[in-house]
Amino acid sequence: MKDHLYKKFLSDKEKGKKSFACLLDPDKLSLSNVEDVIRLSIDAKIDYFFVGGSLIINMMLDELIANIKKQCDIPIILFPGGTNQISYRADALLFLSLISGRNPDLLIGKHVETAPFLKISPLEILSTGYMLIDGGVPTTVSYMSNTYPIPRTKNDIAVSTAIAGEYLGLKLMYMDAGSGAKTSISDSMIHSVSSSVNCPLIIGGGIRTPEACKAKAIAGADVVVVGDAIEKDPQLVIEMATAVHESSQIKAK
Ligand code: 1GP
Numbered sequence: 001m002k003d004h005l006y007k008k009f010l011s012d013k014e015k016g017k018k019s020f021a022c023l024l025d026p027d028k029l030s031l032s033n034v035e036d037v038i039r040l041s042i043d044a045k046i047d048y049f050f051v052g053g054s055l056i057i058n059m060m061l062d063e064l065i066a067n068i069k070k071q072c073d074i075p076i077i078l079f080p081g082g083t084n085q086i087s088y089r090a091d092a093l094l095f096l097s098l099i100s101g102r103n104p105d106l107l108i109g110k111h112v113e114t115a116p117f118l119k120i121s122p123l124e125i126l127s128t129g130y131m132l133i134d135g136g137v138p139t140t141v142s143y144m145s146n147t148y149p150i151p152r153t154k155n156d157i158a159v160s161t162a163i164a165g166e167y168l169g170l171k172l173m174y175m176d177a178g179s180g181a182k183t184s185i186s187d188s189m190i191h192s193v194s195s196s197v198n199c200p201l202i203i204g205g206g207i208r209t210p211e212a213c214k215a216k217a218i219a220g221a222d223v224v225v226v227g228d229a230i231e232k233d234p235q236l237v238i239e240m241a242t243a244v245h246e247s248s249q250i251k252a253k
Contacts (some may be wrong), residue, residue, distance in 0.1 A: 001032075001207065002092075002122075002123075002124040002125075003122060004072075004123065004247075005077070005091065005092045005126065006124065006126055006171060006172075006232055007124075009130045009200040009222070009223075010200065012040065012200075012222065013200045013222050014113055015248075016247065016248055016249045016251075017030060017248045018221070018222065018223075018224070018244050019047035019048065019075055019076070019215040019221055019222065019223045019224070019247060020046050020047055020223070020224055020226075020240060020241040020244040020245065021046065021047060021048040021049065021050045021202075021204075021215070021224070021225045021226075021232055022037065022041045022046050022047055022048075022049055022050070022225075022227070022237055023049075023050040023051075023052075023067075023079065023179075023225050023226065023227030023230075024037065024051050024227070025051075025052065025053035025227060025231075026051070026053065026060040026061050026064045026113060027053050027060075027119065028053065028070050028227075028228075028231055029064075029231060029242060033234055034064070034067075034229065035148075036065065036234040037230060037231070037237065037248050038136050039066055040228070040234050040235060040237045040249025041074070041230075041237050041241075042071060042072045042074065042130050042242070043238060044237045044238045044240075044241035044242070045239075045241060045245075046074060046237065046241045047074070047075075047223070048074065048075050048076075048077050048223070049069065049074055049075070049094060049214065050077050050078075050079040050094075050225055050227075051064060051065060051076055051077070051078055051079070051087075051090065051217045052078055052079035052080045052081055053081050053085075056157075057077070057232070061085060061087050062089060064213050065087050065089040066088055066089055071241030075091045075092065075095065076089075076090045076091050076092075077092045077093070077094060077124070077126070077142075078090045078092070078093040078094065079094050079095065080085065080094070080096070081114060081140075081141070081144065082110075083110050083114050084114065086114070086118070086121070086123075087119070088121055088122055088123065090111055090123060091121075091124060092123055092126055093122070093123045093124070093125055093126065094126050094130075094174065095111065095118070095125045095126060095127045095128060096128050096130040096174070097111070097127070097128070097129055097130060097146060097168075097170060098130050098132070098145055098167070099130065099161055099164065099165045099168075100130070100131040100132045100133070100141075100145065100148075100149060100150050100161055100169070101132065101145055101146075101148070101217045102148025103146055103147050104126070104146070104231050105143055106145055106202075117229050119243045120231065124185065126167065126171060126172055127170050127171050127172070127173050128170060128171070128172040128173070128202075129161075129162065129165030129166070129168075129170040129174070130174050130176065131150060131153055131158060131161055131162065131165075131173065131174065131175045131176070132145070132149040132150065132176055132177075132178060133148065133149055133150050133151040133158065133175055133176065133177050133185045133189065133205070134150065134152045134177070134216035135149070135152070135177030135180030135181025135182055135183055135184065135185075135205050136152070136177075136181060136183040136205050136206075137177050137178075137180070137181060137182045138176025139176070139177075139179065139180070139181060139190065140179065141168060141176070141178050143170075147158065149177075149178070151252045152177075152183065152185070152186060152189070153186075155189045155192040155193075156186060158175065158189050158190075158192065158193050159192050159193055159196045162175075162193045162197045163197060164194060165197075166197045168200055169221075170199070171199055172199055172200050172201075172202060173193070173197060173199050173201050173202065174201075174202040174203075174204070175189070175190070175193065175201065175202070175203055175204075175225045176203075176204050176205045176225075177204070177206045178205045178206070179204075179205060179207040179227055179228050180206065180228045181206030182206060183206060184189045184203075184205055184206040184207045184208075184212060184216070184242070185203055185205065185216070186246050187215050187216065187218075187219035188219075189222055190216060190219040190220045191220050192202055193217070193220070194221070194222075195220065200222040200223065201220060201221055202220050202221070202223040202225060203216045203221035203223070204224070204225030204226065204227070205225075206228075207224065207226050207229065208228075208229040209229075209240075210236070210239040210240045210242070210243035211243070213226065213240045213244050213247075214243040214244065214246070214247050217243075217244045217247035217248075217250075218251070219222060223248045224240075226240055
């Protein structure tokens with residue numbers, strides 16, 4: 001069982017080191033800015049590339065990953081929106097269980113279908129509790145998964161869900177307001193959840209500024225994920241990664 005990246009997630013959390021991940025959705029990235037995003041992400045010393053999306057119909061997944069691999073050794077983690085989004089060229093895969101929802105297919109069904117294939121793959125499998133939080137607009141994930149997100153003010157539901165996920169043995173927790181969310185997950189919800197579970201916490205969805213990145217990291221995010229804002233303005237990745245890295249060791253009041 002490969003556990004190289006999982007150990008890194010754990011040791012970074014232990015040290016209070018905050019990480020930044022750039023989300024690349026092969027369907028959304030225009031050919032003109034994909035090279036800029038990769039080059040600037042390398043300059044920014046980001047910690048991870050997350051690759052995935054809800055649809056991915058353009059068969060560019062393998063090509064995109066090969067392109068990144070040619071240029072750097074930043075770990076590439078698949079963040080799949082479906083069972084067709086698996087590439088052996090990546091380093092790891094978030095094996096997502098949508099624990100905020102009650103759709104059995106996304107809690108265990110798809111997992112059973114893909115398990116034999118993943119077992120023989122070179123990918124590190126990171127079992128992850130995936131929690132959708134209401135971000136003020138209906139998101140693609142919510143529509144595609146046929147689930148309701150957790151209301152954004154209900155910290156207690158988010159906390160109970162994360163604790164249950166941890167008790168079930170999930171190793172990472174990913175709270176997501178969905179790509180392009182109007183409002184990102186509140187600092188208070190992040191703080192409540194991060195104080196209640198031990199597993200590394202990934203936060204994404206609707207984060208648009210370096211200041212917001214910093215606030216999420218200080219509130220308790222171990223990994224801050226940004227996709228949409230960087231697709232629109234690739235230069236942002238530099239300031240965002242710096243803001244997150246500088247938040248290491250700073251504790252929420
Ligand atoms: C979405 O968490 C990611 O699943 C990132 O969201 O594209 O809004 O940054 P954005």
